[in-house]
Amino acid sequence: xxxxxxxxxxxxxxxxxxxxxxxxxxxxxxxxxxxxxxxxxxxxxxxxxxxxxxxxxxxxxxxxxxxxxxxxxxxxxxxxxxxxxxxxxxxxxxxxxxxxxxxxxxxxxxxxxxxxxxxxxxxxxxxxxxxxxxxxxxxxxxxxxxxxxxxxxxxxxxxxxxxxxxxxxxxxxxxxxxxxxxxxxxxxxxxxxxxxxxxxxxxxxxxxxxxxxxxxxxxxxxxxxxxxxxxxxxxxxxxxxxxxxxxxxxxxxxxxxxxxxxxxxxxxxxxxxxxxxxxxxxxxxxxxxxxxxxxxxxxxxxxxxxxxxxxxxxxxxxxxxxxxxxxxxxxxxxxxxxxxxxxxxxxxxxxxxxxxxxxxxxxxxxxxxxxxxx
Amino acid sequence: xxxxxxxxxxxxxxxxxxxxxxxxxxxxxxxxxxxxxxxxxxxxxxxxxxxxxxxxxxxxxxxxxxxxxxxxxxxxxxxxxxxxxxxxxxxxxxxxxxxxxxxxxxxxxxxxxxxxxxxxxxxxxxxxx
Numbered sequence: 001x002x003x004x005x006x007x008x009x010x011x012x013x014x015x016x017x018x019x020x021x022x023x024x025x026x027x028x029x030x031x032x033x034x035x036x037x038x039x040x041x042x043x044x045x046x047x048x049x050x051x052x053x054x055x056x057x058x059x060x061x062x063x064x065x066x067x068x069x070x071x072x073x074x075x076x077x078x079x080x081x082x083x084x085x086x087x088x089x090x091x092x093x094x095x096x097x098x099x100x101x102x103x104x105x106x107x108x109x110x111x112x113x114x115x116x117x118x119x120x121x122x123x124x125x126x127x128x129x130x131x132x133x134x135x136x137x138x139x140x141x142x143x144x145x146x147x148x149x150x151x152x153x154x155x156x157x158x159x160x161x162x163x164x165x166x167x168x169x170x171x172x173x174x175x176x177x178x179x180x181x182x183x184x185x186x187x188x189x190x191x192x193x194x195x196x197x198x199x200x201x202x203x204x205x206x207x208x209x210x211x212x213x214x215x216x217x218x219x220x221x222x223x224x225x226x227x228x229x230x231x232x233x234x235x236x237x238x239x240x241x242x243x244x245x246x247x248x249x250x251x252x253x254x255x256x257x258x259x260x261x262x263x264x265x266x267x268x269x270x271x272x273x274x275x276x277x278x279x280x281x282x283x284x285x286x287x288x289x290x291x292x293x294x295x296x297x298x299x300x301x302x303x304x305x306x307x308x309x310x311x312x313x314x315x316x317x318x319x320x321x322x323x324x325x326x327x328x329x330x331x332x333x334x335x336x337x338x339x340x341x342x343x344x345x346x347x348x349x350x351x352x353x354x355x356x357x358x359x360x361x362x363x364x365x366x367x368x369x370x371x372x373x374x
Numbered sequence: 375x376x377x378x379x380x381x382x383x384x385x386x387x388x389x390x391x392x393x394x395x396x397x398x399x400x401x402x403x404x405x406x407x408x409x410x411x412x413x414x415x416x417x418x419x420x421x422x423x424x425x426x427x428x429x430x431x432x433x434x435x436x437x438x439x440x441x442x443x444x445x446x447x448x449x450x451x452x453x454x455x456x457x458x459x460x461x462x463x464x465x466x467x468x469x470x471x472x473x474x475x476x477x478x479x480x481x482x483x484x485x486x487x488x489x490x491x492x493x494x495x496x497x498x499x500x501x502x503x
Contacts, residue, residue: 031411032437232438300415300435323414323437330414352433 004049021119043155044229052122060139087274149210154200242363292363390446
């Protein structure tokens with residue numbers, strides 16, 4: 001199992017550790033609910049070094065990324081980021097990713113991009129990208145830095161805490177923008193982004209600097225009641241936002257329109273992998289759709305539970321579900337037929353053999369508080 | 375908290391206390407409720423349900439996960455402390471007292487192999503993580 005640069009810190013803090021995507025990661029330090037609420041009310045620090053950081057550079061970087069992703073990479077001016085997808089030829093998904101265009105270095109190298117990918121997919125993604133890079137030969141450099149670290153600071157007090165360590169004016173950094181910065185004197189790629197629905201930042205740094213940056217943030221955030229946050233709360237925070245998680249809402253059997261991700265598929269940009277399959281899919285009636293639901297009856301829905309109709313017939317599957325610490329309700333996401341996907345629809349969740357009533361609701365379940373760009 | 379010495383324990387962290395010949399109280403250990411932490415759901419069997427030793431009789435859930443509850447003995451449910459299905463605080467704070475789960479009318483089967491409190495505390499210390 002791979003260990004992040006912060007592994008010893010997590011263990012010393014008494015975290016419960018689990019294997020996730022091939023990495024030994026903290027699932028919780030105190031309790032999941034407490035960590036969840038700390039991020040919604042104050043600030044939380046996440047070790048997300050398991051996420052893959054792939055740098056794509058060279059004169060052909062733009063053309064290459066246009067071909068392998070669904071979003072329009074040409075829209076990325078220096079310092080901008082976008083959520084995107086790596087589609088397969090059949091329109092299903094190899095991964096979901098964030099692509100950021102690095103600030104221009106002023107040379108003749110062409111643009112540089114940082115592609116952040118899921119931990120469990122990092123090795124496969126790298127092979128996938130390299131396999132599709134062949135036609136671009138020497139004009140493209142793809143490198144994966146496995147020793148790099150990534151730390152997320154999330155919550156309404158994030159900016160106030162981070163500003164004490166960063167000379168750059170953070171207020172000028174907009175949502176889904178990145179910049180080169182220094183945190184505690186160490187060089188980082190800093191972005192205003194995250195996976196919680198709160199305002200916050202993600203910090204890419206060298207593995208050797210991770211402990212120093214982490215501990216400094218913990219110290220500076222102490223008065224603001226900053227807490228370290230494990231993968232358990234990371235999951236409930238993203239579920240309340242209905243953000244997809246690869247392997248749950250999306251995988252090699254689901255296409256982005258079913259997942260509600262049509263907004264990151266830009267047909268107008270030109271040719272890309274999976275484009276013709278997705279055009280065909282868009283022209284056909286939707287077989288199923290991802291819907292949010294809340295439990296009305298007594299019972300907690302969980303990942304993989306069957307979704308039933310009023311007669312007890314199976315109509316779908318829960319992809320992610322949990323008690324929501326913010327709402328004190330049991331919520332979830334599920335693939336259901338189009339006819340049952342509208343908010344207000346009555347569905348049933350098969351909880352250990354018993355059909356428990358649930359209702360389709362609008363997502364996100366909790367209003368997001370990310371920074372609104374002017 | 376050391377396990378009370380007036381009862382016996384399963385490897386799945388249930389306790390059973392023989393109250394009188396043929397009748398017993400069943401609950402979950404302090405170690406278990408502390409390990410589960412965020413309890414959000416408890417499902418107990420109804421009165422009259424037949425339990426089989428070391429087979430699941432109910433479910434307890436945290437925010438993160440679902441855990442089966444296993445019967446420390448065979449018998450019939452004489453009473454279930456259904457108040458605990460809504461009162462996780464009492465269950466967490468007093469699992470050996472007010473947080474009991476079931477009263478059982480024991481079958482005539484012998485009890486399965488169980489641990490006394492000393493063996494159980496040692497078992498918990500060794501399985502600690």
